[in-house]
Amino acid sequence: MAAYLAHMVVVLDTTRPRHPEKAHRPDAPAPPKPAWIRVKAPVSKGYADTARIMRDNGLHTVCEEAGCPNIGECWEKKHATFLIMGDVCTRACAFCNVKTGLPAALDPQEPAHVAEATAKLGLAHIVVTSVDRDDLADGGGAHFAAVIRAIRERCPTTTIEVLTPDFLRKPGALEVVVAAKPDVFNHNLETVPSLYLTVRPGARYFHSIRLLQRVKEIDPSMFTKSGIMVGLGEERNEVLQVMDDLRSADVDFLTIGQYLQPTRKHHAVERFVEPQEFEGLARIAYAKGFLMVASSPLTRSSHHAGEDFAKLRAARAAKYR
Numbered sequence: 001m002a003a004y005l006a007h008m009v010v011v012l013d014t015t016r017p018r019h020p021e022k023a024h025r026p027d028a029p030a031p032p033k034p035a036w037i038r039v040k041a042p043v044s045k046g047y048a049d050t051a052r053i054m055r056d057n058g059l060h061t062v063c064e065e066a067g068c069p070n071i072g073e074c075w076e077k078k079h080a081t082f083l084i085m086g087d088v089c090t091r092a093c094a095f096c097n098v099k100t101g102l103p104a105a106l107d108p109q110e111p112a113h114v115a116e117a118t119a120k121l122g123l124a125h126i127v128v129t130s131v132d133r134d135d136l137a138d139g140g141g142a143h144f145a146a147v148i149r150a151i152r153e154r155c156p157t158t159t160i161e162v163l164t165p166d167f168l169r170k171p172g173a174l175e176v177v178v179a180a181k182p183d184v185f186n187h188n189l190e191t192v193p194s195l196y197l198t199v200r201p202g203a204r205y206f207h208s209i210r211l212l213q214r215v216k217e218i219d220p221s222m223f224t225k226s227g228i229m230v231g232l233g234e235e236r237n238e239v240l241q242v243m244d245d246l247r248s249a250d251v252d253f254l255t256i257g258q259y260l261q262p263t264r265k266h267h268a269v270e271r272f273v274e275p276q277e278f279e280g281l282a283r284i285a286y287a288k289g290f291l292m293v294a295s296s297p298l299t300r301s302s303h304h305a306g307e308d309f310a311k312l313r314a315a316r317a318a319k320y321r
Helices: 045-056 071-076 110-121 141-154 173-179 193-199 205-218 236-248 275-287 305-319
Strands: 081-084 125-130 159-163 184-186 223-230 253-258 292-295
Touching: 045 110, 081 110, 081 141, 110 141, 125 141, 125 305, 141 159, 141 173, 159 305, 173 205, 193 205, 193 236, 205 223, 205 236, 223 236, 223 305, 236 253, 236 275, 253 275, 275 292, 292 305
Parallel strands: 081 125, 125 159, 159 184, 184 223, 223 253, 253 292
Antiparallel strands: none
16 A cells, blocks of 8 residues: 655644744745656654664654654665754754744754664764754754764664765854765755745855865865755856856766655745756766766755765775776
8 A cells, every 4th residue: 555745844843833933924836746756655663663763762853853754765775864952953944844933952962872873773874963053062063973973873784975064154164074984975955046035045155165165175085965945036158157166176976866845934935946847957967077976856965865975985095997
């Protein structure tokens, strides 16, 4: 029996509004989703096992908090993206379903819990991301580093990918994370610069480009990665310019996926991009010099991250053979 969901979201928290800053916004139109967006509902034993391990260790995942459409597929395989530093973000991006507000204090036991869950899930490759923590002096950079070190100690063969915030106005935070030696450093641009004020108002496009460039300056051997969503109202030439900007920062891996509107209070989907257009964008990105490109309607930053990391390493080895 296969039930299908177009998108899976949690609209309301049980104790307070999930997005208080969006409560009084007018509803945005929500066009019907095309057939290529639909995914299976999460009903497998693997999904239930992954959920239990997360709950037993008191952990959050971006899979749940952001309403990822791939959660059923990934959790069935016991793949999950850990969301550290709580489940409440200090920013209010127009596209994001993560709760906003004032976060709680950091949990000093969280690095150990993430490492334990990594071991229990048997992960060969782990993705660790976080909410934005503008309330912290270092934006959470030291906490990221502590999580990386804990995983290395508990699971020394597991490769580690971090998907970090921009650490805006947090001098030294990036350097602390890079010094902890993750295998992949990911920071998403999310959209084109002309849409930042409406889609990602708390961020600055060229700061994010510089962040990725700085990673390569500190450690040229570290893989870097970034991603954008399409369907927010961007123009094709703007997407191509983003590719050029990322290549100028020597970014290795680009992901491109369809924006899906979590609720009617979020930014509207301006259009659904057809699979053939994603394939065309991938060809262009490879021609511009990316080592690895994932481009499809359901592509997300950490979808198939382990398999893609293996391909990324192979692509670099082939390039310098």
